[in-house]
Amino acid sequence: DAKTTQPPSMDCAEGRAANLPCNHSTISGNEYVYWYRQIHSQGPQYIIHGLKNNETNEMASLIITEDRKSSTLILPHATLRDTAVYYCIASSNDYKLSFGAGTTVTVRA
Amino acid sequence: GAVVSQHPSWVICKSGTSVKIECRSLDFQATTMFWYRQFPKQSLMLMATSNEGSKATYEQGVEKDKFLINHASLTLSTLTVTSAHPEDSSFYICSARDLRDSYEQYFGPGTRLTVT
Numbered sequence: 001d002a003k004t005t006q007p008p009s010m011d012c013a014e015g016r017a018a019n020l021p022c023n024h025s026t027i028s029g030n031e032y033v034y035w036y037r038q039i040h041s042q043g044p045q046y047i048i049h050g051l052k053n054n055e056t057n058e059m060a061s062l063i064i065t066e067d068r069k070s071s072t073l074i075l076p077h078a079t080l081r082d083t084a085v086y087y088c089i090a091s092s093n094d095y096k097l098s099f100g101a102g103t104t105v106t107v108r109a
Numbered sequence: 110g111a112v113v114s115q116h117p118s119w120v121i122c123k124s125g126t127s128v129k130i131e132c133r134s135l136d137f138q139a140t141t142m143f144w145y146r147q148f149p150k151q152s153l154m155l156m157a158t159s160n161e162g163s164k165a166t167y168e169q170g171v172e173k174d175k176f177l178i179n180h181a182s183l184t185l186s187t188l189t190v191t192s193a194h195p196e197d198s199s200f201y202i203c204s205a206r207d208l209r210d211s212y213e214q215y216f217g218p219g220t221r222l223t224v225t
Contacts, residue, residue, distance in 0.1 A: 036216075043113075043202045043216030044153065087152075096143075097204075097214060099153040 001098050002027040002090040009104040018075040020103055022088030025069040031092045033064060035073045037084040038102070044087065047073065078107045111137045113205050115217035122193055122224055130188045130220045132203030138183040139205035143214065144176075147200040159186045183208075193224040 005023040012018040024033065035047040048055055048062045050071070055062045061074040075082055087102040112135040122128050132142055140161050145153040157167045157178050165178035177189040186205075190197055200221055204214040 038153075041200070041219070041221075043115075043204070043219050045216065046213050049213075096155060096158070098155070099145075101152055 001092060001096070002031055004088045004090055004100055006086070006088050006100065006103045008101065009106070011106050011108055012075075012078050014080060014107050014109050015077055018078040018082065018105060018107070020073040020075075020086050020088075020105065021070065022073070023070045024088070024090045027068050027090045028092065031090045033062065033068075033071050034089040034091060034097065035060070035062065035086065036089065036097070036099075037082075037086045039081075039084045044099075047086075078105075080107050080109060083107045111135075111205075111207050111213075111215045113203065113215045113217040115201075115203055115220050117220060118218065119221040120223070122222070124194055124224055125192055127189055127191045128193055128222060130190075130201055130203075130222075132186045132188070132205070132217055134184045134205045134207075134215070137205075137207040137209065137215075140183065140208060142180060142186040142203055142205045144178060144186075144188050145202045145204070147202060147219075153202060156188075190222065193222070195224045198222055198224045 002024050032049050034049040036044040038044045050062045064071045085102040085104050114133045116131045142159040144156045147153045156171045157165045159165045159178045159180040161180045167173045180186040200219050202219040204216040
């Protein structure tokens with residue numbers, strides 16, 4: 001699976017949109033981009049995934065660049081409960097998810 | 110959404126004893142479950158892939174005789190830490206794939222193991 005690179009941390013204000021970047025410059029054509037998050041001392045939670053097209057669900061939006069070398073997860077209206085570690089994962093299937101260091105997102109009131 | 114449970118949520122055991130952790134998919138069937146380990150301030154590390162009715166596949170560096178995995182049914186996988194030592198103290202998390210949904214893994218809440 002392709003290596004992903006994320007900033008180690010970021011802060012955002014409650015009620016504002018949070019944009020989380022992820023680089024996956026070596027991603028192959030059959031690899032999806034997955035986003036999970038982990039709130040402290042809990043199991044990870046699935047957020048969204050995509051292959052080529054932008055995706056949106058009730059939690060977030062995923063914007064994938066045309067060359068697929070990077071993506072951005074958008075939390076449209078961040079709340080304090082969105083404080084967590086966010087993981088961007090490139091995987092050709094969901095049999096194995098390789099978690100990197102992720103981005104620690106802190107939402108401040 | 111689908112729910113995965115783990116039992117116990119935390120356990121303290123003495124060095125040299127064995128501990129069994131259960132992972133259950135509550136409202137769906139899972140042919141494949143995964144076991145991860147997470148040390149403090151570190152990311153999740155995949156330990157093994159558990160397939161119903163067959164032997165588990167272990168990641169490189171994970172001792173299969175120390176971490177026994179059994180996946181006897183489509184809703185239950187167990188991880189037994191044998192002859193536990195303090196360095197086995199960690200947060201153990203399982204996940205499962207829903208047969209009806211090939212893209213999403215559902216994670217359990219984790220089990221905190223402390224070996225004294």
